[in-house]
Amino acid sequence: MNFHVFATQFIVLFYLTNGQLTDCPEPLRWLCRQQQNCGDCMLTHSCCNWCYDERDLTYRCDFKDTLSQCTNLEKNKKSLAKIVKKLPFTEIKTAESALSAIQISPQSFNIVLRKDEPVNLTFTYKAAKNYPLELYFLADLSYSMKEHLDTLKSLGDSLAHSLEQLTKHYKLAFGSFLDKPGMPYILVDPAQYQNPCRSSREERCDQTYLFKHSLNFTEEISQFFQQVNSSKISANVDDLDGALEAIYQILVCDRRFGWSNYARKIILLSTDSLLHIEGDGILAGVSEVNIHELCLVNSTGDHTQPLKYDFPSVGTIKRLLRRQKTNLIVAVTKDKIKMYDRMRKDILLQESFVGELKSNSSNILDLVKAGFNEFIRNVEFSVNTSYSPELDVKFYADCENTGHFIETPGCQNAKEEQEINFKAQFTLTKTTPEYSKQVFIREKNINEEIEINTEYISGLCQCPNDHSNKTCINGIINCGLCVCDLGWIGLECNEECQEDRDSCRQHVDSMTCSSRGDCECGKCICPDPYMGDFCEYECPVSTKNQLICSGNGICSAGDCLCNKNFSGLDCSCDKGTSNCRLGFSNETLCNGRGQCICNNCECSDEYSGTYCEIMRSNQPDSEIQNVFCDKYEANVTNYFTANTTDKLKAQNATRMLQIEEGSKSDYAHCGAQKCSNVYYPNKTHRCTVKYCYHTGSNNVVHLMTYENRCDFMITTQAMGIGLAVGIFVAVVVGGLILIMVKKWDIHKKEKAEYKKFAAASAQFNVSNPLYVSPVSTYENPMRGKRNNSTAGKL
Numbered sequence: 007m008n009f010h011v012f013a014t015q016f017i018v019l020f021y022l023t024n025g026q027l028t029d030c031p032e033p034l035r036w037l038c039r040q041q042q043n044c045g046d047c048m049l050t051h052s053c054c055n056w057c058y059d060e061r062d063l064t065y066r067c068d069f070k071d072t073l074s075q076c077t078n079l080e081k082n083k084k085s086l087a088k089i090v091k092k093l094p095f096t097e098i099k100t101a102e103s104a105l106s107a108i109q110i111s112p113q114s115f116n117i118v119l120r121k122d123e124p125v126n127l128t129f130t131y132k133a134a135k136n137y138p139l140e141l142y143f144l145a146d147l148s149y150s151m152k153e154h155l156d157t158l159k160s161l162g163d164s165l166a167h168s169l170e171q172l173t174k175h176y177k178l179a180f181g182s183f184l185d186k187p188g189m190p191y192i193l194v195d196p197a198q199y200q201n202p203c204r205s206s207r208e209e210r211c212d213q214t215y216l217f218k219h220s221l222n223f224t225e226e227i228s229q230f231f232q233q234v235n236s237s238k239i240s241a242n243v244d245d246l247d248g249a250l251e252a253i254y255q256i257l258v259c260d261r262r263f264g265w266s267n268y269a270r271k272i273i274l275l276s277t278d279s280l281l282h283i284e285g286d287g288i289l290a291g292v293s294e295v296n297i298h299e300l301c302l303v304n305s306t307g308d309h310t311q312p313l314k315y316d317f318p319s320v321g322t323i324k325r326l327l328r329r330q331k332t333n334l335i336v337a338v339t340k341d342k343i344k345m346y347d348r349m350r351k352d353i354l355l356q357e358s359f360v361g362e363l364k365s366n367s368s369n370i371l372d373l374v375k376a377g378f379n380e381f382i383r384n385v386e387f388s389v390n391t392s393y394s395p396e397l398d399v400k401f402y403a404d405c406e407n408t409g410h411f412i413e414t415p416g417c418q419n420a421k422e423e424q425e426i427n428f429k430a431q432f433t434l435t436k437t438t439p440e441y442s443k444q445v446f447i448r449e450k451n452i453n454e455e456i457e458i459n460t461e462y463i464s465g466l467c468q469c470p471n472d473h474s475n476k477t478c479i480n481g482i483i484n485c486g487l488c489v490c491d492l493g494w495i496g497l498e499c500n501e502e503c504q505e506d507r508d509s510c511r512q513h514v515d516s517m518t519c520s521s522r523g524d525c526e527c528g529k530c531i532c533p534d535p536y537m538g539d540f541c542e543y544e545c546p547v548s549t550k551n552q553l554i555c556s557g558n559g560i561c562s563a564g565d566c567l568c569n570k571n572f573s574g575l576d577c578s579c580d581k582g583t584s585n586c587r588l589g590f591s592n593e594t595l596c597n598g599r600g601q602c603i604c605n606n607c608e609c610s611d612e613y614s615g616t617y618c619e620i621m622r623s624n625q626p627d628s629e630i631q632n633v634f635c636d637k638y639e640a641n642v643t644n645y646f647t648a649n650t651t652d653k654l655k656a657q658n659a660t661r662m663l664q665i666e667e668g669s670k671s672d673y674a675h676c677g678a679q680k681c682s683n684v685y686y687p688n689k690t691h692r693c694t695v696k697y698c699y700h701t702g703s704n705n706v707v708h709l710m711t712y713e714n715r716c717d718f719m720i721t722t723q724a725m726g727i728g729l730a731v732g733i734f735v736a737v738v739v740g741g742l743i744l745i746m747v748k749k750w751d752i753h754k755k756e757k758a759e760y761k762k763f764a765a766a767s768a769q770f771n772v773s774n775p776l777y778v779s780p781v782s783t784y785e786n787p788m789r790g791k792r793n794n795s796t797a798g799k800l
Contacts, residue, residue, distance in 0.1 A: 029053070030051075030053035030069055034051055034053055034054075035053075035068065035069050035072075037050060037051070037054075038050060038051065038053065038054035038055075038067045038068050038069065039066065039067060039068055040067075041054065041067040043485075043487055044056040044058070044065075044067075044080055044467035044469065044484070044485040044487070045465035045466060045467060046067075046465070047067035047080075047082075048080070048082055048463055048465055048466075048467060049121070049437070049463070049464075049465045050067070051082075052082050052083060052084040052085070052120065052463075053069055053070075053082070054067050054068070054069070054082055055067070055068065055069070055070055055073055055079055055080065055081055055082050056079070056080040056082075056467060056469075056485060057073045057076035057077075057078070057079055057080075058078050058080065058469060058485045059076050059077045059078065065485070065487065078469065080467050080468070080469050080485055082463070083118045083120075083461070083463060084118065084120070085117075085118055085119060085120045085123040085124075085125050085463075086117065086118050086125065087115055087116070087117045087118075087125050087126065087127050088115065088116045088117070089112045089114070089115060090112075090114040090115060090116050090457075090459070091112060091113045091114035091457075092111055092112035092113065093108050093111065093112075093113060094108065094111065095108050095109065095111060095132050095134070096108045096134070097134065097135070098134050098135065098136045098137055098138075098175070099136075100175070101138050101175040104134075104137060104138045104175065104268045104269065105267075105268045107134055107137065107268065107454075108454075109131060109132055109133060109134050109137075109449075109452060109454055110129060110130070110131055110132075110449065110454050110455075110456060111129065111130050111132075112129055112456065113454075113456060113457065114456065114457040114458075114459070115127055115456065115457070115458050115459070116459045116461070117432060117458060117459070117460050117461070118460075118461045118463065119397075119432060119433070119434040119460055119461065119462055119463065120434065120463045121434050121435070121436065121437055121463070121464070122433065122434070122435070123433070123434070124431050124432065124433045125431070125432045125433075126429050126430070126431050126432075127429065127430045127431075127432070127456075127458070128427065128428070128429050129427075129428055129429075129430070129447070129456060130425050130426065130427050130428070131385055131387075131420070131425070131426050131428060131449065132423065132424065132425045132426070133382060133385070133420055133421065133422045133423070133424070134422070134423075135173075135422045135423055136173045136174045136175055137173060137175075137269070137270055137452070138173065138175040138176065138177070138266070138268065138269035138270065139169065139172060139173045139175070139176040139177070139269060139270050139272065139378070140176070140177045140179070140223055140265060140266065140269045140270070140271050140272070141169070141176065141177070141178055141179070141272050141274060141374070142178075142179045142180075142181065142223075142256055142263070142271075142272070142273045142274065143158075143178065143179065143180050143181070143230075143234075143274050143276070144181050144182070144183065144249070144252055144253065144256065144273055144274060144275050144276070145158065145180070145181070145182045145183075145234075145237070145276050146182070146183060146184075146247060146249070146275075146276060146277035146278065146279060147182045147183070147184060147212075147237060147238070147239055147240055148184060148239070148240070148241060148242065148247065148278070148279060149203060149211065149239050149240070149241040150278050150279075151239070151276070151277070151278055152239045153365070153366050153367070154276060154278070154363070154366065154367040154370075155234075155237065155239065156366075157366050157367040157368060157370070158234055158276075158367060158370070159231070159234055159235050161231075161370075161371070162231065164371065165227065165371065166227050168371040168374065168375060169374075171375070172374075172375065172378050173270075175269075176225075177223040177224060177225055177264070177269070178221070178223065178224060178227060178230040179219075179221050179222055179223045179224070179230075179263055179264065180220045180221040180230055180233045180234060180237075181217065181218060181219040181220055181221075181252065181256065181307070182217075182218050182220065182237060182252075183215075183216065183217045183218070183247060183248050183249055183251070183252035184214050184215055184216065184240050184241075184242050184247060184248065185214060185216065185242040185244070185246070185247050185248045185282070186216050186248060186282075186287070186290055186292070186312050186313060187199075187213065187214045187215060187216065187312055187313070188290045188312075188313050189290060190243065190244070190289055190290070191214070191242050191243055191244060191289075191290065192214045192242050192243055193243060199213065199214075200213065202214050202240055202241035202242065203239075203240075203241050211238065211239055211240045211241055212238045212239070212240040213240065214240050214241065214242050215240070215308065215309065215312070216248045216251055216252070216309045216312035217248065217251060217252040217255055217303070217309040217312075218307050218308055218309070219255070219256075219259070219263060219303050219307035220233040220236075220237065220307055221233040222262075222263050222264040223263065223264035223265065223266075224264075245279050245280060246279060246280045246281060246282045246286070247277065247279045247280070247281065247282065248282055248312075248317065249275055249277060249279075249281055249282075250281055250282065250283060250317055250318050250319075250320070250323055251282075251309075251312075251315075251317050251318060253273060253275070253323055253334070254296070254318045254322070254323065254326065255301065255302060255303055255309065256273055257323075257326040257327070257330050257332060258299045258300070258301050258326070259301035259303050260330060262301060262303070265330070267453050268453055270333075270378075270381065270451060270452070271330065271331060271332040271333065272332070272333050272334070272335055272374075272377065272378065272381070273332060273333070273334050273335070274335045274337065274373075274374060274377075275334060275335065275336045275337065275338075276337045276338075276363065276367065276370065277336075277337075277338055277339075277342075278338065278339040278341075278342060278363070279342065280342060280345055281320075281345075281349075282317045283317055283318075283319060283320060284316055284317055284318060284319035284322075285316065285317075286316070286317050287315070287316035287317050288316070290313060292313060292314065292315065292316050293316055294314060294315050294316060295315065295316055295318075296315040296316075296318070299326075302315070320349060320353050320354070321353065323354075324353055324354055324357060327354070327357040327358075328357065328450065331450065331451055331452065331453060332357075333357055333358065333359070333377070333381045333451065334354065334357055334358040334359070335358070335359050335361070335373060335374065335377035335378075336350075336358060336359070336360045336361070337361055337362075337363040337367075337370055337373045338360065338361075338362070338363055339362070339363050339365070340362050340363075343360065343362050346360045347360050356384065356386060356450065359373075359376065359377035359380045359381070361373040361376055361377065381451060382420060382421070382422065383417075383418055383419055383420050383421070384416065384417075384418050384420070384451075385416050385417055385420045385426065385449060385450075385451070386415050386416030386449065386450045387401055387415050387416060387428060387430070387447055387448065387449055387450075388401075388415060388447075388448060388450065389430070389445055389446065389447055389448075389458075390445070390446070390448075391445065394443050394445055396434055396435055396436050396437075396438045396462075397432060397433070397434065397435070397443070397445065397460070398432075398433040398435050399430060399431065399432055399433075400413060400430070400431045400433075401413070401414065401415040401416075401428060401429070401430055401431075402414070402428065402429040402430075402431065403415075403416065403417050403426065403427070403428050403429075404426065404427045404428075405417035405418075405419055405426060406419075407424075407425075407426070407427075411427075411429055416450075430447055432458070432460070434462060434463075434464075437462075437464040437465050438462060438464050439464070439466060440462060440464070441461065441462055441464070441466065441468070442459065442460055442461050442462060443460045443462070444457065444458065444459050444460070445458045445460065446458065467484065467485045469484065469485035477498050478490070478498060478499050479494070479498055479499050479500045480493070480494035480499040480500065481494065481498075481499035493505045493527075495527070503526070503527035503528075504527060504528045505525075505527065505528065506528040507525050507528075509525075509528040509529075510525035510528065510529070510530050510540065511540065512539075512540040512542055516540075518530075519531075519532065519540055519541045520536070520540050520541045520542050522536045522541035523536060523541040534554060535547050535554050535561075537561060537563075537564070538563070538564075543561075543563050543564030544564055545561035545564060545566070546561070546564075546565075546566050546575050546576035546577075547576065548576045548577075548578050550578060554566075555567075555568065555576055555577040556572070556574075556576050556577045556578040557577075558571075558572040558577035558578070559572060559577035573604075574604070578604070579603075579604035579605075580604055580605035581604075581605070582605045583595055583602050583605060584605065584701070585605045585606055585607075585616075585701075586602035586605060586606070586607050586617065587617065587701075588616075588617050588619070588634060588699060588700075588701055588707055589663075589701070589707045595607075596608075596609065596617055596618040597613075597617055597618050597619055597633060599613040599618035599619075599621075600613060600618040615632070617634070619632055619633040619634050620632050620633075621633075632681060634681070634699055635681035635682075635683070638663070638681070638697075638699065638707075638709055639681075639683050641663060641665065641709065642665065642681075642683050642685075642695060642697055642709060642711065643683065643685040645665045645711070646685065646687065646693065646695065646714060647685065647687050663706070663707050663709065664706055664707070664708050664709070665697075665708075665709045665711065666708060666709070666710055666711070667710075667711050667712075667714075680696065680697075680698045681696070681697050681698065681699070682694060682695070682696050682697075683695050683696075683697070687716065690718060691716045691717065691718060692716065692717055693714060693715065693716040693717075694713075694714075694715050694716075695711055695713070695714040695715075696711070696712050696713045696714075697709050697710060697711040697712065698710050698712075
């Protein structure tokens with residue numbers, strides 16, 4: 007950082023903290039007076055001004071009050087913004103009045119920029135009601151869209167009524183697309199080529215075409231439906247169509263199709279198919295790209311070279327939509343909407359709207375309304391700084407109208423007739439030889455802009471009244487000082503600087519300064535890491551810190567002369583041994599398992615780690631053994647189980663050991679020096695702690711712990727009681743189960759026996775001949791006679 011810049015910042019900071027900051031604080035006067043030329047004077051502070059006085063030939067930098075008698079003064083300027091043009095918002099009563107519509111105010115600013123001093127501009131956006139709309143209806147006329155075309159033909163007055171709800175001023179255009187008329191996109195035998203619908207249905211279709219423009223933009227809706235009604239269905243082979251090429255031609259043929267400069271422009275794509283993208287044309291032997299954005303539509307609306315150029319990329323379509331300030335509404339059937347949604351989110355987020363098209367296109371007007379309102383709600387501003395890399399521009403917006411600005415280039419809740427305030431912050435990030443630039447703030451959807459005329463305080467003085475009599479023998483006067491021609495130096499450019507380029511060559515046939523430096527006044531000016539009279543030597547540069555001789559020595563004739571503690575070609579080899587042992591100085595270097603080279607351990611084959619402390623056998627599944635993990639396991643356990651921390655710290659101090667509890671990020675930088683230890687703080691818990699180790703100052707070993715996790719543990723006593731209870735419960739429950747099983751078995755057998763007996767009893771119906779019944783029957787012999795005599799009498 008330059009001295010005057012540092013001093014300026016210090017003075018301003020001092021006065022800010024003491025509450026005494028004025029426009030030109032007095033201590034700054036001293037800093038201004040230290041500047042020896044006009045450029046440094048201008049850059050130091052806006053209070054510094056440059057005097058180039060012809061009367062006494064004095065040239066100085068100071069405050070204005072001191073230079074009040076100066077004949078010629080190069081005045082400095084503060085960072086500022088000034089409104090140049092501010093016209094009020096306008097109402098749109100006719101389509102022609104939209105050409106001069108005002109939706110952004112102010113319209114022009116003048117700003118002065120000093121390096122690293124931001125300047126804020128405030129402007130307002132107000133979407134006008136009835137702003138003209140130009141809608142290009144792009145229809146997929148594949149046979150699968152036949153029903154959709156019939157629906158479009160039947161819209162009639164409903165289309166006009168729907169558009170009038172959006173704006174009173176609208177225009178319509180119409181075009182259609184299919185696919186490239188060649189293999190493998192279509193069948194090319196004569197019969198199929200003439201009638202693509204022949205193979206699957208007995209219908210007459212138009213020949214397959216890539217894109218056909220049918221109607222330029224018109225206010226007459228009857229002309230639109232006349233073209234729609236005359237359109238015919240066609241067909242192609244695959245399920246991908248050439249919609250991207252159709253959109254490309256609609257955008258690059260904008261003037262021929264009747265696009266204007268003062269309307270909201272929307273392309274409505276209605277389809278039930280996927281897209282051919284860049285690269286698909288190779289299937290038909292087409293690889294050339296239309297990089298010159300040629301309009302390939304003739305006077306009859308036909309695409310003239312469908313088999314010459316490849317399909318465009320989605321990225322190209324995005325760029326053209328942004329440039330032409332055009333939005334895309336995609337009305338697509340349910341089975342294909344997922345792909346278009348992904349395309350919108352990944353690439354066309356700000357330029358497109360995707361909606362589901364019902365099977366018969368009955369909701370096409372609803373999708374137009376939804377897309378139009380979506381584009382109205384989204385307002386976004388930008389500045390093209392491609393040709394002004396010294397400018398940094400940030401945008402802030404008060405989208406909720408609360409007075410609170412957040413950093414964002416746009417809002418998603420704009421409404422017609424509603425004002426939204428924005429701020430643009432301009433910062434000059436570096437000095438530039440240019441004095442001024444003109445840039446524009448533009449909104450992505452409307453053709454209005456804010457003109458920004460910038461003036462730079464860049465350390466280059468103009469001094470228009472510089473008529474000094476100072477002698478510049480071989481140069482020109484600039485603000486009272488000589489700017490010397492090539493080959494001359496000195497206050498008056500009178501000291502010759504021999505531009506002898508031959509003296510900058512090591513040999514007659516060698517390159518100037520070995521093609522590594524610049525020849526100035528017959529001497530080579532060598533950049534790092536080269537040196538020598540002819541830049542012939544290259545100094546070693548460390549790959550670790552990119553410094554010559556690693557910063558541990560000096561370079562002489564291309565060789566490093568190292569300090570006493572370093573060696574090597576680039577002085578990167580540390581002769582010390584502190585990094586080869588973890589703790590005390592009497593420990594064995596590299597644990598006796600390797601060599602300490604350049605203060606780093608180079609371990610034997612079976613060992614690894616910073617200090618060769620890790621051992622692993624040749625078996626792939628064997629456990630890793632770490633010497634230090636075993637060595638410090640007890641210390642870590644004591645740290646978490648000790649009664650008092652102070653006691654533990656005292657104990658560690660005597661051992662030159664310090665244990666600290668770190669964070670996850672600390673542990674992540676431990677590298678390979680990691681350990682894990684299990685300890686038992688009490689009889690009911692089992693804990694696991696992770697830690698790592700490194701050497702601190704004075705050979706103190708630091709153990710950094712992390713993730714001390716404890717889990718409840720089942721003790722031996724508890725396990726014994728639990729086992730006894732489990733056995734008792736198992737015996738009781740098992741006995742009951744056996745009894746129940748036995749009872750069930752007996753019951754089952756008795757039931758079967760009874761069933762068998764009942765069946766046998768039913769089959770046995772013959773009396774036993776030996777059986778004598780115990781019942782006797784007697785009959786009265788007179789009973790029959792009595793009855794007979796009575797009957798005779800009657």
